[in-house]
Amino acid sequence: MIDFELSDAQRNIQQFLHWVAESEIRPVSLEADEAHEVPMTLLRKLKELGVTMDALPGPTSSASAGSGDGDRPVERQGNRIGVLAAEELAWGDAAVAISLPGAGLGGPPVQMMGTPEQKERFLGIFKDPEPRWGAYALTEPEAGSDVSGIRTTCRKDGDHWVLNGTKLFITNGARASWNVVFATVDPTLGRAGHRVFVVEKGTRGFQVGRILDKMGIRASETAELLFQDCRVPAENLLGGEERYAQREGFKAAMQTFDVTRPTVGAMAVGIGRAAFEYTRDRLRQELDLSRPIPRYGVLAERLTRMERELQAARLLVWQAASMADQRIPNTKEASMAKAYAGTVATRACADAVELLGAAGVRHDRWVEKWYRDIKVFDIFEGTGQVQRLVVARRLFEQLGLRV
Ligand SMILES: Cc1cc2nc3c(=O)[nH]c(=O)nc-3n(C[C@H](O)[C@H](O)[C@H](O)COP(=O)(O)OP(=O)(O)OC[C@H]3O[C@@H](n4cnc5c(N)ncnc54)[C@H](O)[C@@H]3O)c2cc1C
Incomplete structure (x- = not known):
């Protein structure tokens, strides 16, 4: 069964990472984009705070070992925590989130296919303080x-x-x-x-x-x-x-995506949410939304669509991640989550630019950056078209048909 309630421990992690995103990542984000580089000082600081890639893709996360958090003693939750972390960190800055130290996308194949010696040799290095x-x-x-x-x-x-x-x-x-x-x-x-x-x-x-x-x-x-x-x-x-x-080599490539696609979907939701919140707050500051204005209907429709679609994407992401934690085959759900999150977050960023007008395309402001950042989330780890093909194949298999 998929439970959409967060435990106290999961909520604490989410709140801590939001604080990190807001106080450590956002302040350097625009400058890092301009410099084409995440400052090493930031990456070191994040490592000191325990914010590494280890917190992102599920199976490599220390939280996936079923250590429990008091109210859920034996449940595996690495993937669920991974997507919570991914959304908050990408809300801060997606480029920083995918630059965090750790095994990253390389972790799942080593974890899934490696011998005990290989796991120790290749994953052990991440215990290093550097x-x-x-x-x-x-x-x-x-x-x-x-x-x-x-x-x-x-x-x-x-x-x-x-x-x-x-x-x-x-x-x-x-x-x-x-x-x-x-x-x-x-x-x-x-x-x-x-x-x-x-x-x-x-x-x-x-x-x-x-x-x-x-x-x-x-x-x-x-x-x-x-x-x-x-x-x-x-x-x-x-x-x-x-x-x-x-065919274990090919299977390893594909199984990696079953756990990492929900994480990519969560990052897309994080960027879309950043664009939604920024737009909502700017409009609230600039317009008196307590009384009808000519654009009121359009603003209300757009803002509610942004929020509604991002929330739906988040639930698809959580479903796919929770299935991975419970070792339930999730290829179809992982692809659905990634395809949907990529589409609606891209739309949310485009809506943000449109609703803010000229302010939305200013290079020294966030929205223009999110509009550029979001596109790749519908490309890497399988494009939107490919995700939809994966979903169609699974659906047709269930119907006994061939795509
Ligand atoms: C910033 C960034 C980071 C990346 N990081 C990594 C990484 O760490 N490791 C790694 O291995 N790769 C990485 N990639 C590569 C990424 O996974 C590929 O770009 C992606 O899989 C798409 O491949 P492609 O660019 O060759 O496009 P193509 O496969 O050439 O696709 C071009 C277009 O054709 C469409 N298309 C292709 N096949 C079909 C089909 N059968 N049906 C319908 N439409 C189809 C695609 O959807 C797309 O629109 C990264 C890419 C980017 C941009």
């Missing part, structure tokens, strides 16, 4: 939505694997201590050929290429990674070779 990052390198110049089309190759050579290829758009890929890299033993095998490696910084043949400039979340690092005869020790193949008999 900020450290992990990253997830799947996308390539010619393979984005169509994951089965990756062209980065891997070939066994003695006690090493040799990787050749290019990865593109990798969040935190340059600063990461390690990248989870998807490669194929033979591109003609499609999904069956996939293998998943942890490639550590400094590995011979691995280089960071360009850092990409973007329309939104500009302070977040998005890197190109180059692999040229890159020799990766055999013990860095996640789970060992026997894991790959049943």
